Amino acid sequence: MIHLYKGKGNCCGCTACMNICPYNSITMKKDEEGFLYPVIDLNTCTQCGACVKVCAFHKKEYEEKIPKDQEVFALRHTDRKVREKSSSGGAFTVISDHILNQGGAVYGAVFNESFEVIHSKAWDRERRNKMRGSKYVQSDLGNIFKEIKSELERGKPVLFTGTPCQNGGLKSYLGREYPNLILCDTACHGVPSPKIWADYKAYLEEKHQDKIKEINFRNKDSGWQNSSLKVVFGKSEYKKDMQQDPYYILFFSHLIIRPSCHQCVYASYHRVTDITLADFWGIENSSKTFSDDTGVSLVLVNTRKGKELIGNIGKDSDMIKSSHSAFYQPIFEIPSKMSPKRQLFWSEYFAKGNKAFRKYGKLSTLQWIIKRIIVPVLKKTGLYNLAVKVFFK
Ligand SMILES: Cc1cc2nc3c(=O)[nH]c(=O)nc-3n(C[C@H](O)[C@H](O)[C@H](O)COP(=O)(O)OP(=O)(O)OC[C@H]3O[C@@H](n4cnc5c(N)ncnc54)[C@H](O)[C@@H]3O)c2cc1C
Structure with a gap:
């Protein structure tokens, strides 16, 4: 049986699999959060695997x-x-x-x-x-x-x-x-x-x-x-x-x-x-x-x-x-x-x-202080890029 993605974190919803399917067996359906995911119609799917092969998200390193x-x-x-x-x-x-x-x-x-x-x-x-x-x-x-x-x-x-x-x-x-x-x-x-x-x-x-x-x-x-x-x-x-x-x-x-x-x-x-x-x-x-x-x-x-x-x-x-x-x-x-x-x-x-x-x-109090006071000061003093670099690294 074909598995298009392991978990929701592995599907970006790009539609490549739906478009490549030669039997139109894949449709994009909304999940409860409103994001579209591919769903295979097992009645028409021939398991050719084109959809799995085309998935760029799980291939890219x-x-x-x-x-x-x-x-x-x-x-x-x-x-x-x-x-x-x-x-x-x-x-x-x-x-x-x-x-x-x-x-x-x-x-x-x-x-x-x-x-x-x-x-x-x-x-x-x-x-x-x-x-x-x-x-x-x-x-x-x-x-x-x-x-x-x-x-x-x-x-x-x-x-x-x-x-x-x-x-x-x-x-x-x-x-x-x-x-x-x-x-x-x-x-x-x-x-x-x-x-x-x-x-x-x-x-x-x-x-x-x-x-x-x-x-x-x-x-x-x-x-x-x-x-x-x-x-x-x-x-x-x-x-x-x-x-x-x-x-x-x-x-x-x-x-x-x-x-x-x-x-x-x-x-x-x-x-x-x-x-x-x-x-x-x-x-x-x-x-x-x-x-x-x-x-x-x-x-x-x-x-x-x-x-x-x-x-x-x-x-x-x-x-x-x-x-x-x-x-x-x-x-x-x-x-x-x-x-x-x-x-x-x-x-x-x-x-x-x-x-x-x-x-x-x-905003929580801490977020408010960061966004409304610290970030504007960092931007004014030209230190914002450096701070982001240090914080995210
Ligand atoms: C969801 C999202 C997140 C972003 N995150 C960042 C970020 O973290 N840092 C950053 O610097 N820039 C981010 N951007 C990009 C930034 O907001 C501008 O879109 C980009 O700089 C282009 O601006 P512009 O003035 O050249 O053109 P604009 O005239 O603003 O062009 C808009 C372009 O964005 C495309 N676009 C608009 N909405 C969407 C959408 N929902 N999905 C796909 N394409 C869309 C249009 O097709 C068009 O090509 C993000 C954009 C989006 C849509």
């Missing part, structure tokens, strides 16, 4: 050293309005513009009409703009890998953007190099539960007695360093600092991210993609004047294809060459640790719903 030829850049889109709408400095817009200019297709995460997060395709700027901005929820890939394969076979330039594990899954599903494909991942310290997100949206709609019209996870009204979650309703809006919003607190406390994120095999400088994007925290170590607090992207260029693209992105970006020592992203070295309270949170959540949400979605 961790590599520690920084790759010798990986290049590091700080990048910001020249248009302030684009930076304000992007999570970091708008590198995604610059890169995707290049693909759209060649008549190519861009794949990325968008909100659907119910503000669930799904992957979709864009062949023009209007649709691409909906991919802008991080949505901190695991996105549903649907059958998109098959669609991407047929675009590639037709010779179209394709840019796929997503989490490292989604990129790893796509690469393994495709099974060969396509010169017309650019893979682009973001740094990712974990994907939160779509169930918690759905419940939180319902809670906010009930509180505001109105339907949600717009959501921005990285609203920069108070600057990039102090981003907030902004939810717009018909007649009102909800805006809370990332350090205070209960959904963010649960996310950053590692209570609601997918179990496999705590065993992430992609938490390494060795990327499976051509280009990796992140926030350039610590940009002031490279240049005192580059950031105006509307966001700066950290761009890791991992392959020859990535280098070619970055060499051709043109006039819409300001870019400076930087180095690995100028930033610190723990997630390039070690997966996010699971909270010791994760199980407790979920059992209380199933039993008491919103009560558990409110109880765990608050």
